[in-house]
Amino acid sequence: MVIRPQDVEGLRETFGRHRAPILSVYADINPAKTENAGKAWLKRVKNALRDMPDLHVRRKHRRTLYDEVLYLLEELRPNARTLALFAAEDEHGNVSVERLDLQVELPVVDLAQGRVEARWGEPYLTPLLFAVDEYERAGVVHLEVGKWRFHEIFLGEIEEDTAVFAEITAAEWSELGALEEKLKEGLSALREHGGGKFARLSPRERKSAKVHAWMHKFYVRLAHLLEKAVVRLGVSRLVLMGEDWQTSRFAGYLSRNLRQRLKGRVAQPRNAAHPSPKEILDKVQ
Numbered sequence: 001m002v003i004r005p006q007d008v009e010g011l012r013e014t015f016g017r018h019r020a021p022i023l024s025v026y027a028d029i030n031p032a033k034t035e036n037a038g039k040a041w042l043k044r045v046k047n048a049l050r051d052m053p054d055l056h057v058r059r060k061h062r063r064t065l066y067d068e069v070l071y072l073l074e075e076l077r078p079n080a081r082t083l084a085l086f087a088a089e090d091e092h093g094n095v096s097v098e099r100l101d102l103q104v105e106l107p108v109v110d111l112a113q114g115r116v117e118a119r120w121g122e123p124y125l126t127p128l129l130f131a132v133d134e135y136e137r138a139g140v141v142h143l144e145v146g147k148w149r150f151h152e153i154f155l156g157e158i159e160e161d162t163a164v165f166a167e168i169t170a171a172e173w174s175e176l177g178a179l180e181e182k183l184k185e186g187l188s189a190l191r192e193h194g195g196g197k198f199a200r201l202s203p204r205e206r207k208s209a210k211v212h213a214w215m216h217k218f219y220v221r222l223a224h225l226l227e228k229a230v231v232r233l234g235v236s237r238l239v240l241m242g243e244d245w246q247t248s249r250f251a252g253y254l255s256r257n258l259r260q261r262l263k264g265r266v267a268q269p270r271n272a273a274h275p276s277p278k279e280i281l282d283k284v285q
Contacts (some may be wrong), residue, residue: 008128011098015088015123021054023065023087024124026108028115029078041083041115042073048118055120068095081105081156086123103156106131131155138263139235140284141226143242143250144273146177148222151280152233158281164229165222172218179215180246223253230258239284240265 015022025048029041049055055066063071069087076083080101087097108117108127117127138153150164230238238261240247247265254262269275269283 007100008125008132011086011128012123012125014096014098015086021088021121022123023049023052023055023069023085024117024119025049025069025083025085025087026106026117026124026127027083027085028081028105028109029076029083030081030105031078035115036078041078042076044114044116045073045118046070048114048116052118052120062093065089065095069097072097072099082109084128100128102131104131104135136236137234138237138239138284139230139233140239140241140280141250142275142280143240143246145180147173150226150229151277152235153281153284158277160277161229161233165225167225168222176215176218183215183245219250219253223250223255223258227255227258230261236261237263239263241280241283242268 025045027041027045028036030036049066049069052066055069056064058064065087069085073085076099078101080103082102082105084100084102085097086099087095089095106127107130109115117124135155140151140153140158142149142151148165150161151158152161229235238258240251240262242250242265244265244267251259251262251265266283269279271279275283
């Protein structure tokens with residue numbers, strides 16, 4: 001799940017209802033690192049929490065906060081780089097735990113810090129706020145044939161935002177696909193007749209090579225919807241993914257604001273029809 005600033009504020013509100021202290025833990029859990037083999041990261045977290053006596057207070061018929069947290073972590077199968085965990089216990093002994101798996105590394109868990117930062121007191125959200133402010137949010141427009149999709153990338157995570165083009169109907173996507181196929185045929189015909197000498201084409205070929213007025217209006221509409229999404233999500237880097245003639249043509253419809261954020265145009269992924277989010281992320285990266 002892509003983390004947004006409101007998610008961090010939600011953590012602040014959730015644990016703000018608890019009377020301090022709150023447990024905050026950041027740990028390097030990257031499974032690709034040899035120093036984390038055999039869940040060595042868990043041993044380091046245990047060592048960091050073992051010296052916090054308040055976590056070991058045992059209530060009647062309840063596990064300690066230390067036991068609750070360790071039970072959760074022992075079930076964890078890491079596929080992220082950094083773990084952020086927050087835990088608190090109310091006056092009735094009810095425990096609240098929130099965990100975030102981040103695909104980026106934070107300075108707070110570098111080698112000098114022993115790869116674990118644990119605090120008992122006020123919620124320690126500064127590293128998360130730093131990540132939200134420091135890393136840029138990117139957006140990918142995948143120009144599939146007949147339907148376009150928008151994916152948001154942040155902190156190494158990718159997520160499709162289906163609201164961006166939600167107002168476009170299936171019939172409109174279908175018509176766009178048909179017109180794009182005509183345009184593609186026309187461009188192929190141009191290349192076959194001397195590299196763009198339009199006068200050499202037959203009337204039928206010239207007709208197929210022209211962009212329909214409906215298509216022009218539709219591209220304008222899509223560019224407007226995209227700009228609204230970019231502003232809403234705070235996207236600072238934009239990538240267009242599709243066939244070269246598609247991305248080149250649509251780039252001409254972008255506003256100055258979007259052109260300034262456009263960082264590149266990339267080809268279709270290997271599975272162009274139905275790529276997974278990971279395939280899109282890998283291609284863009």
